Amino acid sequence: MSILAVTHLSLTLQDQHILKNISLSVEEGDVVGLIGPNGSGKTTLFNVLSGFLVPTHGSVHFRGQDITGFSPSKRAHMGIGRVFQNFGIFREMTLEENVLVALEALPAEQRKALGNLKEVVQGTLEMVGLSGHAKKKAGSLSGGQMRLLEIARTLKSGKELFLLDEPTAGVAPKMTHQVGDLISELKRDRKTVLIIEHDLPFISRVCDRVIVLNVGEVVLDGKPSEVKQHRKLQEIYFGADPTS
Amino acid sequence: MDFFLHLVVTIGLWIPISMGYTLLFGKGQVMHFGPIGVSVACGYAIFVTLGATGSYIAGIAMGILVGTAVSLIFAWLALRLENDGLGVMSIAVHLAAMVIVLNWTDVTRGALGIPRIPRMPFLETLPMFALAVTLASLFWIALFVWADRSALGRQMQALSESESFAKAMGVSRAKVHTIAFVLLGLAIVSDNVFFAQYIHLLHPNDYHFPTFIFLLAIVVAGKPGSMVGAVLSSILLVLLREGLRFIDLPISVLGPMRLLLFGVILLTAVYVRRDTLFPQKRTV
């Protein structure tokens, strides 16, 4: 059974067809890249998957359960974790509080299963080399540090499916490899990861599969090496006449 | 000495509501402009019941019931309206409560208020009264400081910084905000149990808009969301307000002057804190 299955999903907002009949399924442990030009609907698809938008048609199943109408917090409790394009970090809160608030948002049984929360917080900060800054406001972090913290926090709060929206955006080049390493760690832990990304070499390095979205439609789906060579990709990105 | 104890009582009555309000309005940035509407409902619930039954226990129980119910109504509105809509609506609910109090004269005696409110037997002397108010106030200080440092405080802050980010982590806004509304409501019940006993009178004038301006001035001047700030600011502004009594002016001049002063304090505090008071919400 697929961990995530999207079936004939469409979304219309203000008379604009933003997502058009998208179907795709993702197996547990896969790391899947989601690419496409700006405005092709990638973030919108994530908003539907995490429950911020309700599709006009179609359904979303998570581990076989229909979650199409579930709220974002319910989905978070089920194990869907989102990492935001514009840093989902609370800048006015300390690093420690940023992790703690994610752990405390879990249902009671899950929270208890984590054991001592202070230790989990410490472990999370250590994981991304920030344990010396526990009491600092998160707003003082660099983009790369915020991204690492956000991914680690999502991991330590027991998420199984990760939706990473442009994890290298706003991250200094020398830190993107650390973000890549952290994603590889997710993969080793058999987590399922969907990554929206513009950085093709990065995608090739960390993903097993790439899905290409264009104007709200899935146009390509395959191995990174195949997709990269595909004529359609060049057309989408370089605007060649698709009928030629 | 009596004046000192009077200050202790007045400060002790402002601290609980100020802390509850700074949690909801300051930390949570929920535009609830109706806490005095909750307050008037509690005041009348307690003392109308007391008048009818002669029992303080019944009065307080009714106060808790009505305070919780009205807080839940506000919470329900807050979860269904945008923040600015809530601001307008909560002012309307406060006004509606005032209209009911002023016109349901059979029960409330309208603009006359309810006079000759007896004190509980052990609260008859001023020192005892000051002691009881202080103990109640310490209880609320401990409770709100604890709540602020617990998951509740963090989730309130997370929701105010970005509702989307908080929800994506599993925070339930309905739960967190409802708890904050009810905590504020119960602090308001506690204040009301004492206030009318203290002055032996329950009067609608004490629940008009200027009272809310004073509360807002305390919370904004004390740094919205800061528990310590709310306590210090309650002390400071009450001292200032009560100190004005010593200015030798007719009451007809002093009343408006006070209001003007707290209006100016509020304006200044809002101006000083303009960047952090209503920060830009971040969205997905």
Ligand SMILES: Nc1ncnc2c1ncn2[C@@H]1O[C@H](COP(=O)(O)OP(=O)(O)O)[C@@H](O)[C@H]1O
């Ligand atoms: N809430 C919304 N209402 C109307 N249009 C929207 C909304 N959210 C996104 N869009 C539109 O949907 C399209 C896809 O946006 P988005 O998913 O952010 O693209 P990207 O692939 O760059 O992440 C854009 O044209 C955008 O303007």
Ligand SMILES: [Mg+2]
């Ligand atoms: Mg995007």
